Amino acid sequence: MTIQWKRSSICAAIVLLVTLGQFPNLCAAIAGDMTYEVISKEIIDTPIKTQITELIVVHGEITEDALRDAVFFEFSQAWRETGFKYHNSYTNYFIYAYVSENETKNPANWIAMLSFTPNDQVPQISINDRKISNLGAAPQTKAGLSEGTRKRIFKEIILLERKADAEAYETYPYNVKKQAYYYFERKELYEGELSGKYSITADQLFDIGLEGVERSWPRP
Numbered sequence: 708m709t710i711q712w713k714r715s716s717i718c719a720a721i722v723l724l725v726t727l728g729q730f731p732n733l734c735a736a737i738a739g740d741m742t743y744e745v746i747s748k749e750i751i752d753t754p755i756k757t758q759i760t761e762l763i764v765v766h767g768e769i770t771e772d773a774l775r776d777a778v779f780f781e782f783s784q785a786w787r788e789t790g791f792k793y794h795n796s797y798t799n800y801f802i803y804a805y806v807s808e809n810e811t812k813n814p815a816n817w818i819a820m821l822s823f824t825p826n827d828q829v830p831q832i833s834i835n836d837r838k839i840s841n842l843g844a845a846p847q848t849k850a851g852l853s854e855g856t857r858k859r860i861f862k863e864i865i866l867l868e869r870k871a872d873a874e875a876y877e878t879y880p881y882n883v884k885k886q887a888y889y890y891f892e893r894k895e896l897y898e899g900e901l902s903g904k905y906s907i908t909a910d911q912l913f914d915i916g917l918e919g920v921e922r923s924w925p926r927p
Contacts, residue, residue, distance in 0.1 A: 741773040742766045743781070746808055750791075757791045758799040762811050765804050765818070769842055771834050774819035778802045782821055782830055799824050806842070809925055816923045841922050849918075850911045860905060861919030862927045864912070867897035 746762045765777060781802055789796050804819040805811050818838040823830040846854035875890035902912050918924075 740767050741769055741777060743777045743804065745781070746805075746811060752791045752793055754793050756798045757794040757796070758801070759785065759788070759797050760801045761803070763802060763804050764808050764811070765806060769806065769818070769839070771836075771839060774804060774834060774839075775832050778804055778819050778821035778832055779830065782823065800830070806838070810923065813923065813926065837921065838923065850907055850914075852905070852907070852915075856905070857915050857918065858924050860901070860912070860915050861924050863901055864898075864916045864919070865926050867901060868894060871897060 743763045743765045746764055748762075749760045751758045751760075761781065763777070763781060765774065782800060785797075785800070787796075791797065800821070800823040802821040803811075803814070803817040805816055806818055810816040816838075818835045820833045820835075821830050822833075848854070849857065852860070871890050871893035874893050875886045878889055879885040898909065898912055902909055907915075
């Protein structure tokens with residue numbers, strides 16, 4: 708379900724919460740038009756805690772203010788949830804916002820996050836400034852390679868690392884120290900082959916791997 712909200716709806720939710728004494732001293736402002744879609748909702752209900760985790764995907768004009776409003780608005784819709792086995796209501800609530808469903812495959816790719824735990828009087832909201840700065844960035848050519856080619860190389864880097872790791876474990880399943888040495892030996896070999904394939908240096912290959920991590924490029 709895709710959800711779009713207006714200033715009046717989120718302000719009404721905040722007024723309700725403040726009136727009931729749930730979260731004092733809160734305010735919000737809508738900036739631009741943005742929608743979000745709830746991708747998944749997981750409930751863990753145990754004697755220790757009742758935790759709800761939601762993953763949402765945002766669309767449209769994405770700004771820091773709009774992200775803060777979105778995760779808070781979604782949280783405000785669920786604050787009355789009850790009927791759990793071990794607790795009257797949830798004890799922990801987490802909402803992770805992503806810019807696409809593909810990004811949810813890597814939990815670290817969130818662009819905004821809301822958390823509420825027993826230690827919090829109000830929900831805590833974090834924004835991934837790096838992800839926001841990368842939104843809408845024009846593709847760049849680096850080291851003579853297009854962004855599409857660098858993304859392909861990044862995927863190949865991930866695959867060669869997995870291959871080296873699997874070979875190290877298979878060769879030395881009971882010796883962690885030898886596993887580590889063999890892993891780096893095989894990894895260096897495969898990285899050399901990959902550098903030769905694209906006629907780039909080892910430093911350029913390293914930079915592509917770092918760029919892929921920093922920009923949360925899709926992994927194979």
